[in-house]
Every structure is written in structure tokens, then in C-alpha cells.
Amino acid sequence: MVIWKQIPREQSLIHKRKDVERVMGNNVIEQVFAKDVFNDSVMRERLPKPIYKKLKYIMANGQELDMEVANAVAHAMKEWALERGATHYTHWFQPMTGITAEKHDSFIQPGPDGGVILEFSGKELVKGEPDASSFPNGGIRATFEARGYTAWDCTSPAFLKEDAAGVILCIPTAFCSYTGEALDKKTPLLRSMEAISEQAVRVLRCLGNDTVKDVSCSVGPEQEYFLVDREKYLQRDDLIFTGRTLFGAMPPKGQELDDHYFGTLKERIAAYMKELNNELWSLGILAKTQHNEVAPAQHEMAPIYATANIATDHNQLVMEVMKKVAKRHGLECLLHEKPFAGVNGSGKHNNWSLVTNEGKNLLDPGKTPHENSQFLLFLSAVVRAVDENAALLRLSASNPGNDHRLGANEAPPAIISIFLGEQLTDIVNQLIKTGEATRSKAGGKLLTGVSTLPDLNRDATDRNRTSPFAFTGNKFEFRMVASSLSIAGPNTILNTIVADVLSDFADQLEKAEDKSTAMHDLIEKTLREHQKILFDGNGYAGGWVEEAEKRGLPNTKTMVDAIPEMITDRTVEMFERLKVMNRTELEARVEINYEAYAKAINIEAKTMINMASKRYIPAVINYVTDLAGSINEVVSACPEADTSVQKELLTQSSSLLAQAKAALKKLDESVKAAAEKEEGEEQAIFFKDVVFADMAALRAPIDELEMMVGKEYWPVPTYGDLLFEV
Ligand code: ADP
Ligand code: MG
Numbered sequence: 001m002v003i004w005k006q007i008p009r010e011q012s013l014i015h016k017r018k019d020v021e022r023v024m025g026n027n028v029i030e031q032v033f034a035k036d037v038f039n040d041s042v043m044r045e046r047l048p049k050p051i052y053k054k055l056k057y058i059m060a061n062g063q064e065l066d067m068e069v070a071n072a073v074a075h076a077m078k079e080w081a082l083e084r085g086a087t088h089y090t091h092w093f094q095p096m097t098g099i100t101a102e103k104h105d106s107f108i109q110p111g112p113d114g115g116v117i118l119e120f121s122g123k124e125l126v127k128g129e130p131d132a133s134s135f136p137n138g139g140i141r142a143t144f145e146a147r148g149y150t151a152w153d154c155t156s157p158a159f160l161k162e163d164a165a166g167v168i169l170c171i172p173t174a175f176c177s178y179t180g181e182a183l184d185k186k187t188p189l190l191r192s193m194e195a196i197s198e199q200a201v202r203v204l205r206c207l208g209n210d211t212v213k214d215v216s217c218s219v220g221p222e223q224e225y226f227l228v229d230r231e232k233y234l235q236r237d238d239l240i241f242t243g244r245t246l247f248g249a250m251p252p253k254g255q256e257l258d259d260h261y262f263g264t265l266k267e268r269i270a271a272y273m274k275e276l277n278n279e280l281w282s283l284g285i286l287a288k289t290q291h292n293e294v295a296p297a298q299h300e301m302a303p304i305y306a307t308a309n310i311a312t313d314h315n316q317l318v319m320e321v322m323k324k325v326a327k328r329h330g331l332e333c334l335l336h337e338k339p340f341a342g343v344n345g346s347g348k349h350n351n352w353s354l355v356t357n358e359g360k361n362l363l364d365p366g367k368t369p370h371e372n373s374q375f376l377l378f379l380s381a382v383v384r385a386v387d388e389n390a391a392l393l394r395l396s397a398s399n400p401g402n403d404h405r406l407g408a409n410e411a412p413p414a415i416i417s418i419f420l421g422e423q424l425t426d427i428v429n430q431l432i433k434t435g436e437a438t439r440s441k442a443g444g445k446l447l448t449g450v451s452t453l454p455d456l457n458r459d460a461t462d463r464n465r466t467s468p469f470a471f472t473g474n475k476f477e478f479r480m481v482a483s484s485l486s487i488a489g490p491n492t493i494l495n496t497i498v499a500d501v502l503s504d505f506a507d508q509l510e511k512a513e514d515k516s517t518a519m520h521d522l523i524e525k526t527l528r529e530h531q532k533i534l535f536d537g538n539g540y541a542g543g544w545v546e547e548a549e550k551r552g553l554p555n556t557k558t559m560v561d562a563i564p565e566m567i568t569d570r571t572v573e574m575f576e577r578l579k580v581m582n583r584t585e586l587e588a589r590v591e592i593n594y595e596a597y598a599k600a601i602n603i604e605a606k607t608m609i610n611m612a613s614k615r616y617i618p619a620v621i622n623y624v625t626d627l628a629g630s631i632n633e634v635v636s637a638c639p640e641a642d643t644s645v646q647k648e649l650l651t652q653s654s655s656l657l658a659q660a661k662a663a664l665k666k667l668d669e670s671v672k673a674a675a676e677k678e679e680g681e682e683q684a685i686f687f688k689d690v691v692f693a694d695m696a697a698l699r700a701p702i703d704e705l706e707m708m709v710g711k712e713y714w715p716v717p718t719y720g721d722l723l724f725e726v
Pocket of ligand 2: 222
């Protein structure tokens with residue numbers, strides 16, 4: 001156990017990095033934690049009592065902010081930020097690029113006598129007006145206006161960011177168009193949280209709970225990432241422009257020894273993680289778990305879960321800080337889903353549950369789940385929601401990079417199914433077979449067989465690492481999510497589809513005279529009708545694909561194939577009814593998805609063309625020229641010498657060189673053809689079917705050449721250099 005050392009109050013105000021490090025050296029996490037956050041305790045300390053009370057009321061009840069409160073909060077925020085050396089503030093928002101955006105404004109206003117005064121008004125806190133036209137908007141802007149607004153999301157605390165630009169006060173905001181359409185990822189998420197809260201409360205009322213006020217979704221995203229040496233990274237245009245290697249042969253060693261997973265951290269990585277934790281803790285992010293992952297140079301960080309909205313803001317910051325800290329250590333952090341072919345890629349496990357304002361986790365089965373009908377009702381709601389919207393859920397986790405992962409033998413397959421585990425599966429089977437569940441399998445004891453080791457209590461259910469949507473004790477773990485993707489999208493979809501089922505449950509239960517019987521019947525009927533989505537077996541096994549097809553489960557192979565799910569009549573009706581997104585907003589996202597895909601592949605293809613023509617082909621020409629020269633020299637020095645090896649190498653490498661050149665020409669032509677296609681679906685499909693295949697055809701001969709050509713000729717760091725020499 002660590003005993004926290006108390007340090008004097010004035011020291012707790014320090015904020016410079018080297019001071020943090022000194023304090024951290026003393027293990028005083030408490031003093032660092034959230035020191036850059038304008039959180040509840042700071043507000044309580046700094047706001048006049050009536051203002052603080054009003055603000056808390058507004059936050060809890062989702063009411064409109066009045067100017068008196070806004071002005072007071074703005075003033076307190078400014079004073080707090082100035083004390084910490086801030087010069088600017090920014091509305092920090094999450095446009096549909098998937099990353100965050102900020103435009104800095106300094107606090108200065110002209111003062112008397114040619115000087116300045118530092119001001120920050122309630123109006124500036126509450127509303128900003130960035131131009132919306134340069135962010136992806138999927139046509140919303142074309143039909144309306146360029147004007148966009150950012151609006152303060154008072155449910156997520158403001159924070160300070162420090163970089164070479166100085167200290168900036170960041171205010172989390174939502175981003176909307178002039179006509180109120182959401183132009184960002186946060187607004188739909190917030191709406192989906194309201195939707196699920198409303199419907200869950202309706203259901204709980206039917207179960208006799210008169211006190212619950214709201215239900216929030218808790219989210220804990222586990223973030224996987226790679227770290228590579230920055231010097232080497234800078235020599236690879238593919239990593240710089242696309243985040244992944246577009247060429248590269250496998251080194252003799254990959255991940256087959258399983259020696260990296262949970263392995264001892266290298267010093268350089270450990271130093272990185274230490275600083276990453278410091279930075280995250282300062283931002284109030286509960287960085288909890290860190291370890292080496294399966295692939296060489298791959299790692300993971302998981303925070304303690306938070307409300308979906310805050311978890312999303314935090315995860316955006318986690319990704320940003322991971323990249324920033326890496327540079328300080330001469331490293332580069334790769335968040336791409338598949339930076340290296342042949343070893344595991346990265347994902348983001350999105351742990352999700354529902355919790356009432358009274359602190360009850362609605363997905364906690366308790367010791368005897370068969371008797372816990374409230375749990376079974378919410379569980380069956382999730383089961384039905386996932387079954388009815390499997391393809392939509394798959395889309396929510398997709399980006400171009402994730403197409404390399406889903407369905408490959410490492411990550412969850414592209415087919416959505418739910419793992420419930422032995423205990424719950426048994427209960428479901430009892431219910432389906434007999435209409436009654438009368439017992440819960442218990443975990444029992446685990447005997448270690450060593451007298452000096454304690455016997456352990458075993459969980460009632462083992463784990464399953466292959467399931468894309470697994471029940472893990474008191475939450476669901478959605479494992480498909482792409483590592484670089486904002487978790488706003490997946491959680492918006494999850495909340496909406498579950499809210500949809502809960503709303504139907506509430507409709508039925510509200511009408512029922514005998515609520516208890518109605519609830520029992522509803523659970524049984526739902527599980528019976530949706531059992532096809534339940535699968536506890538190995539999701540990687542070959543037979544599963546056929547079995548899933550027989551069950552009628554969708555197997556959407558690529559992101560492009562999944563996009564139309566967003567705009568089916570069913571999806572539009574559901575999103576509009578639950579007021580999460582309207583048709584215009586959904587159509588915009590469809591456009592943005594097609595565009596994002598086409599652009600990503602276009603950049604990759606162009607980078608390949610560049611690298612092949614400027615790097616690899618000239619390097620191979622040097623090699624074959626030297627080889628040919630050496631054959632001539634050997635023959636002239638000793639005409640009877642055997643040069644068959646050199647000649648064979650020369651023939652092989654020249655032939656691969658010719659293949660590469662032909663593939664390069666073909667890729668170049670198809671990229672040009674893609675540019676002629678109509679933007680949107682048609683173009684995205686062309687990139688997926690034609691350009692993508694041509695990219696693979698160019699990669700193959702170059703990777704083969706890499707295995708033949710002498711190391712000193714090879715123009716870029718290899719997989720071996722990147723993965724093992726960190
Ligand atoms: P594992 O890799 O063993 O699944 P980790 O500890 O890496 O587990 O991550 C589990 C994640 O799930 C953490 O972020 C944790 O905070 C989160 N989590 C735990 N309980 C809940 C819950 N009720 N709701 C949402 N997330 C949760
Ligand atoms: Mg996990």
C-alpha cells in the first residue's frame with residue numbers, strides 16, 4: 001500500500017512540468033490529480049454560493065443557463081486560469097474529423113492609457129462562432145450557411161492545456177450549424193444520453209422505482225497504441241502521411257512467442273508511461289492500467305470509467321497527450337488500427353453500462369441473477385438492441401483502418417454476436433426451455449494445488465477474448481471499436497438502440513395491469529426471439545462464419561458496405577423518434593463517411609506511388625546495377641568462376657522490379673480513374689474494390705525485394721528496426 005505524503009497547500013498550486021515531476025517523485029498523486037481542471041471542488045471554492053448552487057441545478061436538470069450564472073462562472077474561470085499562467089481561452093470541440101478543434105483567443109481587451117485589461121465574459125464562455133465551412137459537414141453547409149456555433153457543455157469540466165503556445169483554458173463545447181444541426185460528435189452523444197436516460201427511467205418507474213431521476217451510461221475505453229522510434233518514423237513517408245506502413249516484410253520474429261504481452265516494460269517505455277500518467281492525472285483523467293500488448297511495440301492504457309460524455313472528452317485528450325508525450329521521449333505514438341501487417345493491430349475496447357443517479361449499476365447481475373428480474377430485463381433490452389441493429393453497431397466501430405482488423409485473426413470478427421458467459425447462458429436457456437429460471441450457477445473455489453497459495457473464489461463465468469460484444473461481469477465490452485476513432489459515435493449508437501428497445505418495453509409495461517407477470521413474459525419472449533445473436537464459442541473459428549450466416553447474422557466485411565445502414569428507413573425513424581439525429585444529420589454523416597474513406601485510401605495510394613517511385617525502385621536499381629557490375633568484374637577477373645548465384649539473384653530481382661514498375665503504373669492509373677468518379681458512394685466503392693487491390697499488387701513485389709536486397713541498399717527502416725528497436 002502506498003501512503004500518500006501530505007505536502008503544504010501552496011505546493012499544490014504548482015503547475016509546471018518539472019515541479020510535477022518533482023512532486024511525482026514523492027508519489028503524491030493526490031496533489032497532481034486534476035490540478036489542471038476547473039472541476040467541482042474548484043467551483044465550490046471559487047464561485048459565490050448561490051451561483052454554485054444554481055449551476056449545479058442547471059447541470060443536473062439540463063436547463064438553460066442564465067447570463068448572471070454565466071458571467072460569474074466566466075469570471076471565476078478566468079481568475080483561476082490566469083493564476084496558472086493562461087493567456088488564452090478556446091472553445092474546444094469535436095468536429096466530424098474525429099479529432100478535436102480549437103481556436104485560441106487571448107483574454108486581452110484594450111485598457112485605459114494604451115494598456116490592456118484581461119476579460120472573459122459569460123457570453124464568451126457560453127457561445128463561440130467558428131466558421132463551419134472548413135469542417136466536414138456532409139453538405140449541411142452547402143444548403144444552409146457557413147456560420148457555425150459552439151456552445152458550452154457545462155457537464156464536462158474546463159481544463160488547462162500547456163504547450164509551446166502557453167497555457168490555454170479549454171472549454172468543452174458542442175458544435176452546431178446556423179440552423180441547429182449537429183456538426184460534431186458531441187451533440188448527438190449528449191442527445192443519445194438524454195434519450196436513454198428518459199427511457200430507462202420510464203422502465204424503472206414501471207418496476208416500482210419512484211425515486212430515480214436519471215440514468216447515465218458509464219464508459220471505460222481501453223486504448224491500445226504503438227510506440228516507435230521517432231528518428232526511424234521520420235524516414236517513413238507512409239507512417240508520416242497515413243499512420244501505417246504501406247510496405248514492409250515481416251522480420252524473422254513477430255509475436256509468435258507471446259513474449260511481449262504483459263512483458264516487463266523497457267526503460268524507455270516505462271519513462272514514457274510515467275510521464276503520460278502524470279499528464280493525464282493532471283487533466284483529471286483516471287489513468288489506471290498500463291501494460292505491453294500482444295504485438296511487439298504495442299501497449300495499452302485504460303482509465304477508470306466515467307459518464308459517456310466525459311469519457312469521450314477524456315479519450316480524445318488521452319490520444320492527444322499520448323502523441324505529445326511520445327515526441328518528448330524521441331518516440332512516435334501510432335494510433336492507427338493496423339500500423340504493421342502480420343502482427344496484431346490496435347483497437348479500443350469500449351466498456352459500457354447503465355447506472356442510475358442512485359448509484360445502481362443496472363447491468364450488475366448480483367449473486368443470483370436468475371432472481372434479479374430488473375437485471376434480466378435490462379440485459380434482454382441490450383440483447384434485442386444488438387440483434388436488431390447489428391449492422392449499425394458494426395458501422396459505428398468502423399473507419400478505414402479498422403477494415404484491416406475486423407475479420408482478421410486477431411480482433412473480433414466483423415460479425416456481431418454477444419457473449420454472455422456460462423452463468424447467464426444457463427439462465428437464458430432455463431428461461432427459454434421452461435419459461436422459468438430457478439437457479440444460478442455459482443463460481444465456486446479455484447484450487448491452486450499449492451498449499452502456500454490461497455484458494456481463490458472463481459467468477460461464475462470465464463472470459464472470451466474473441467467476442468465482439470461480451471458481457472464482462474457488470475458491463476458490456478464492445479471490442480470492435482477502432483483505436484483512433486472517437487468513442488462518441490459507438491456510444492451514440494449504443495445508447496440510441498438500447499433506448500429504442502427500452503422505450504418499447506416501457507410502452508408495454510405501462511399498459512400492463514400485472515407488471516410482474518408482464519416483465520417476466522417480456523424477458524422470456526425477448527431472449528427467445530433474439531437468441532440467434534448469442535454465441536459463446538470461438539469467434540475466430542472458421543465454422544462460425546457459416547454458422548452465423550445460417551442464423552441470419554449480418555457479416556459486413558468493410559466500412560463502405562456498412563455505411564448505408566445509417567440511412568435505412570428504420571434507422572432514420574428510430575433516430576428521429578428518439579431525437580438523437582434527424583434525416584439531414586444522418587445523411588450528412590453518410591456523406592462524410594464515404595468521403596473520409598475515399599480520402600484515406602487516396603492518400604495511401606498516392607503515398608505508395610511516391611515511395612515506390614522515389615525510394616524503392618531507385619534503391620533496387622542501384623542494387624541490380626551493382627550486382628551486374630560485380631558479375632562482370634568477377635567474370636573478367638576469373639572467366640571460369642561460377643556466377644550462377646549472382647545471376648539468379650539478378651534475374652529474380654530484375655523480374656520483381658519489372659513487376660513493381662507495372663503495378664506502380666496500374667495503381668497510378670486507377671488513382672486517376674478514382675478522381676473522375678462521382679464523390680460519395682460510387683467513388684468510395686471504386687477505392688475499396690479497385691485502388692485497394694492495386695495497392696496490394698504493388699506492395700507484394702517490393703516486400704519480396706526487401707527480403708533479397710542487401711540491407712545497406714534498403715532506403716527505409718524495416719519492420720525489424722521499427723518493432724524491436726525502440
Ligand atoms: P480488461 O482488459 O481485463 O477487460 P481493464 O481493466 O483493462 O480490463 O479495463 C476494463 C475497463 O472497464 C476499465 O476502463 C474500467 O473502468 C471499465 N469498467 C469497469 N466497470 C465499468 C462499468 N460499470 N461501466 C463502464 N465501464 C466499466
Ligand atoms: Mg478488456
